[in-house]
Amino acid sequence: MATENAAAAVIDGKAFAQTLVTRVGGAVERLIASHGVKAGLAVVIVGEDPASQLYVRNKGETTLKAGMRSDTHRLADTTTQEELLALIAQLNADDGIHGILVQLPLPAHIDSNAVLDAISPDKDVDGFHVVNAGRLAVGQDGLVPCTPLGCLMLLKDQLGDLSGMNAVIVGRSNIVGKPMAQLLLGESCTVTIAHSRTKDLPALCRTADILVAAVGRPEMIKGDWIKEGATVIDVGINRVPSKDPVKAAEGKTRVVGDVAYEEAAQVAGRITPVPGGVGPMTIACLLANTYTAACRSVGATPEKLG
Numbered sequence: 323m324a325t326e327n328a329a330a331a332v333i334d335g336k337a338f339a340q341t342l343v344t345r346v347g348g349a350v351e352r353l354i355a356s357h358g359v360k361a362g363l364a365v366v367i368v369g370e371d372p373a374s375q376l377y378v379r380n381k382g383e384t385t386l387k388a389g390m391r392s393d394t395h396r397l398a399d400t401t402t403q404e405e406l407l408a409l410i411a412q413l414n415a416d417d418g419i420h421g422i423l424v425q426l427p428l429p430a431h432i433d434s435n436a437v438l439d440a441i442s443p444d445k446d447v448d449g450f451h452v453v454n455a456g457r458l459a460v461g462q463d464g465l466v467p468c469t470p471l472g473c474l475m476l477l478k479d480q481l482g483d484l485s486g487m488n489a490v491i492v493g494r495s496n497i498v499g500k501p502m503a504q505l506l507l508g509e510s511c512t513v514t515i516a517h518s519r520t521k522d523l524p525a526l527c528r529t530a531d532i533l534v535a536a537v538g539r540p541e542m543i544k545g546d547w548i549k550e551g552a553t554v555i556d557v558g559i560n561r562v563p564s565k566d567p568v569k570a571a572e573g574k575t576r577v578v579g580d581v582a583y584e585e586a587a588q589v590a591g592r593i594t595p596v597p598g599g600v601g602p603m604t605i606a607c608l609l610a611n612t613y614t615a616a617c618r619s620v621g622a623t624p625e626k627l628g
């Protein structure tokens with residue numbers, strides 16, 4: 323799904339995500355009919371971060387839209403690590419819950435890795451558990467992190483066979499950069515991960531047929547870093563002051579990606595916007611992963627959704 327822009331085709335992640343949620347909903351219904359199992363997702367949020375609250379609300383609403391059970395656990399930011407681990411143990415043991423997600427970031431007094439690794443790997447719908455990271459690295463079936471999975475779906479929808487393409491990923495996080503590299507390697511791309519110590523990043527980016535920006539720095543990637551006709555996937559979600567000085571003075575913000583969109587769209591062949599690109603795919607893929615986990619819990623083969 324792409325609409326024409328000045329130069330680049332704009333990849334409509336929002337529309338793709340809506341289609342995916344509808345497909346998940348159909349598959350969820352068929353799993354209920356065939357196995358009497360209703361997929362269930364538990365989301366845990368600690369604290370009051372407004373962006374996290376918004377994402378968690380969206381997750382709950384979309385889960386219900388897809389016909390799944392949705393439980394949201396809202397915990398105070400004074401919650402101890404022990405209390406959070408006790409809740410996870412309870413959710414691991416709950417047969418009606420097939421997916422568990424702990425919204426990140428967690429407050430500083432909680433060790434995120436300890437919490438993520440307490441989630442049963444079979445219910446780890448974020449795909450962040452070391453077991454799922456390992457499965458992805460060796461090409462075994464597991465649960466794949468939602469944002470890179472969504473990026474891959476968009477890329478395959480746009481480009482079809484990716485084999486032999488040069489992919490450059492800017493950012494080496496465990497959540498996006500590293501799993502994205504594994505997924506693109508699995509599609510037989512030639513993959514480079516760039517990071518803060520990479521030499522001549524603009525020149526490296528210009529070698530990319532596929533450029534994935536996941537660095538968390540507003541509009542860092544400029545138009546002249548992009549090869550003519552390349553496909554640009556912008557994972558960044560950064561809040562910056564409004565362009566209108568009066569609104570900016572009132573503290574109003576706007577959301578931008580890691581790519582300088584206006585410049586990049588003059589050069590790229592295809593590009594994801596922010597908002598409306600990768601972000602909505604993250605939530606749709608979370609539902610797809612929850613459906614997959616529910617299927618596996620009863621030995622059913624998940625339908626292909628993406």
Ligand SMILES: Nc1nc2c(c(=O)[nH]1)N[C@@H](CN(C=O)c1ccc(C(=O)N[C@@H](CCC(=O)O)C(=O)O)cc1)CN2
Pocket residue numbers: 373377423424425426427448468469559577596597598599600601602603604605
């Ligand atoms: N446990 C997790 N925590 C976090 C994840 C994650 O995948 N698992 N990712 C992000 C937040 N996130 C989902 O949790 C998320 C971020 C953004 C969007 C989205 O649709 N964004 C909109 C713009 C919304 C805005 O204006 O702020 C868009 O891009 O169109 C969805 C999900 C960190 N935490």
